[in-house]
Amino acid sequence: MALSKDELKLAIIEKAKKSPKPQLYIKDFYECDPDSKPREVKNVANELVRDGELMFWSSGSTTMYARPDRIQDEEK
Amino acid sequence: MAKHETPLLDELEKGPWPSFVTDLKQQAATKPECWDILGQLELSYRDRITHWKHGGIVGVFGYGGGIVGRYSDVPKQFPGVEHFHTVRIAQPSGLYYSTENLRALMNLWEKYGSGVTNFHGSTGDMIFLGTRTENLEPLFWDLTHDLKQDLGGSGSNLRTPACCLGESRCEWACYDAQEVCNSLTQRYQDEIHRPAFPYKFKFKFSACPNDCVAAIARSDFAVIGTWKDNIRIDQAAVKKYIACDAEYPANGGAHKGKDWGKFDIEKEVVALCPTQCMWMEGGELKIDDTECTRCMHCINVMPRALRPGAQKGASICIGAKAPILDGAQFATLVIPFIEVNKENDFEDVVDVIEKVWDWWMEVGKNRERVGETMQRIGLPTFLKVMEVEALPQHVKEPRSNPYVFWAEEEVPGGWERDVVEFRKRHAA
Ligand code: HEM
Ligand code: HEM
Ligand code: SF4
Ligand code: SF4
Numbered sequence: 001m002a003l004s005k006d007e008l009k010l011a012i013i014e015k016a017k018k019s020p021k022p023q024l025y026i027k028d029f030y031e032c033d034p035d036s037k038p039r040e041v042k043n044v045a046n047e048l049v050r051d052g053e054l055m056f057w058s059s060g061s062t063t064m065y066a067r068p069d070r071i072q073d074e075e076k
Numbered sequence: 077m078a079k080h081e082t083p084l085l086d087e088l089e090k091g092p093w094p095s096f097v098t099d100l101k102q103q104a105a106t107k108p109e110c111w112d113i114l115g116q117l118e119l120s121y122r123d124r125i126t127h128w129k130h131g132g133i134v135g136v137f138g139y140g141g142g143i144v145g146r147y148s149d150v151p152k153q154f155p156g157v158e159h160f161h162t163v164r165i166a167q168p169s170g171l172y173y174s175t176e177n178l179r180a181l182m183n184l185w186e187k188y189g190s191g192v193t194n195f196h197g198s199t200g201d202m203i204f205l206g207t208r209t210e211n212l213e214p215l216f217w218d219l220t221h222d223l224k225q226d227l228g229g230s231g232s233n234l235r236t237p238a239c240c241l242g243e244s245r246c247e248w249a250c251y252d253a254q255e256v257c258n259s260l261t262q263r264y265q266d267e268i269h270r271p272a273f274p275y276k277f278k279f280k281f282s283a284c285p286n287d288c289v290a291a292i293a294r295s296d297f298a299v300i301g302t303w304k305d306n307i308r309i310d311q312a313a314v315k316k317y318i319a320c321d322a323e324y325p326a327n328g329g330a331h332k333g334k335d336w337g338k339f340d341i342e343k344e345v346v347a348l349c350p351t352q353c354m355w356m357e358g359g360e361l362k363i364d365d366t367e368c369t370r371c372m373h374c375i376n377v378m379p380r381a382l383r384p385g386a387q388k389g390a391s392i393c394i395g396a397k398a399p400i401l402d403g404a405q406f407a408t409l410v411i412p413f414i415e416v417n418k419e420n421d422f423e424d425v426v427d428v429i430e431k432v433w434d435w436w437m438e439v440g441k442n443r444e445r446v447g448e449t450m451q452r453i454g455l456p457t458f459l460k461v462m463e464v465e466a467l468p469q470h471v472k473e474p475r476s477n478p479y480v481f482w483a484e485e486e487v488p489g490g491w492e493r494d495v496v497e498f499r500k501r502h503a504a
Contacts, residue, residue: 038437059131060144063231
């Protein structure tokens with residue numbers, strides 16, 4: 001059974017906190033719940049950005065997600 | 077900001093062609109940060125390494141694309157390019173601008189940025205080059221509120237869809253490229269503004285096989301107009317071309333002004349047909365349309381005599397890309413013919429798009445374009461996913477891959493066979 005949205009949010013935040021890589025691709029979050037469709041995982045991850053729990057980092061050609069305190073900020 | 081000595085860049089001002097070095101020097105008169113672009117680039121030429129840092133977290137609230145962060149790694153030396161972010165602005169369908177709109181855009185960019193632009197990037201957007209982080213939100217506010225325009229896509233987003241001018245001006249259009257481009261842009265706002273995929277994904281729409289937006293080379297999903305029935309021939313007009321009637325110039329008059337000699341239909345049309353499916357018979361031009369690959373050559377040469385057929389639609393080719401991981405590749409023909417119908421909100425096309433996305437989001441690796449996923453997994457599997465029967469048109473060249481795998485259900489009788497029976501016909 002797929003996780004509920006709130007459970008999926010918690011699992012994604014957990015992964016973003018603990019993962020050895022500070023910045024993750026959307027696919028890295030698929031493992032948080034193999035039963036959720038990629039599109040649902042994407043929607044929840046993007047919602048977490050709006051909630052302020054995650055931030056986007058973009059090279060211009062690709063986009064990664066990270067916790068605000070783990071993201072690489074070129075301005076710091 | 078001081079001028080810098082740029083002897084290497086100055087070389088690029090020599091010669092008869094336009095030079096971005098000259099342009100930037102001119103722009104530096106009002107935007108002195110342009111001196112620092114030149115200074116930093118000169119340093120890169122000397123050091124043989126880029127001095128731009130790659131990427132960052134800049135963006136505007138609620139969007140996960142449209143702005144690409146760029147920072148100098150030598151900001152003390154070149155403070156004017158400490159931040160030099162790029163803003164992608166969605167272009168109008170078919171690139172129709174009013175001068176009023178262009179002026180408003182330029183005023184906006186003079187106010188908030190360097191004034192340096194690129195019309196248009198390979199994705200299709202207008203590219204505004206060079207601004208600081210603190211200018212992004214005010215720029216976005218004015219763009220969306222005063223000009224009612226939007227940012228385009230970047231990163232792992234759907235990129236700003238692009239189209240040819242299609243039915244608005246072009247008699248060869250086989251579907252309404254601007255309409256479908258606009259309609260899908262609206263439909264997929266979320267995918268354009270927020271990352272959704274393993275990597276970038278581009279749609280491009282050309283309304284005929286002339287492919288004026290180079291969809292087949294530059295997009296993951298190329299919708300290229302085509303027709304199902306026969307090229308429409310006006311034999312009276314063919315005769316006018318052959319007679320070199322001044323009203324019927326070859327190539328629509330595009331090659332006027334030089335003496336190319338008398339128009340020769342055999343040499344310039346029939347012999348150049350790539351599938352050799354044309355011939356002259358009793359003064360009439362004949363085409364075996366079952367062999368025609370819709371290359372457009374004959375139609376381009378004799379536009380008053382030949383027209384695309386009447387049963388119009390599009391072919392869908394998937395998976396073009398520029399060389400990043402491995403070489404550049406053109407898109408592969410997947411759907412030979414599809415209806416492009418506004419009445420049903422282009423549902424046939426939408427169906428194909430979403431099948432591709434569902435599969436690629438699942439199977440594609442990080443930073444893998446869909447064309448690379450197709451190559452890695454193989455076309456036979458991809459066609460199964462797309463629920464398309466394999467057709468001769470899918471074959472790029474015969475016998476290049478001996479590893480064709482049959483599934484048991486594809487073989488009459490399956491894997492079981494009566495060896496005794498077989499040996500009666502075929503001695504060991
Ligand atoms: C008159 C006798 C034969 C003729 C005219 C003939 C002709 C051909 C031709 C035209 C090909 C296809 C070449 C290609 O386009 O790749 C071929 C392939 C082949 N032939 Fe023959 N062949 C003859 C006898 C034999 C014999 C006696 C053997 C083996 C005992 C043999 C084994 C093969 C094999 C293994 C291939 C490759 C098949 C493949 O690539 O899938 N041939 N032959
Ligand atoms: C240790 C022994 C062998 C090795 C390592 C070997 C290796 C290979 C390799 C690498 C290929 C090329 C496959 C490709 O990329 O197209 C090949 C093709 C072929 N081999 Fe062998 N082979 C061996 C023994 C044999 C024997 C004993 C025969 C015939 C009696 C044979 C007949 C063929 C044929 C007909 C092809 C062509 C297949 C095709 O074109 O589809 N091989 N072999
Ligand atoms: S792609 Fe075809 S239809 Fe579109 S503008 Fe070019 S020639 Fe005309
Ligand atoms: S469109 Fe191209 S392939 Fe078709 S008949 Fe004309 S020249 Fe030949």
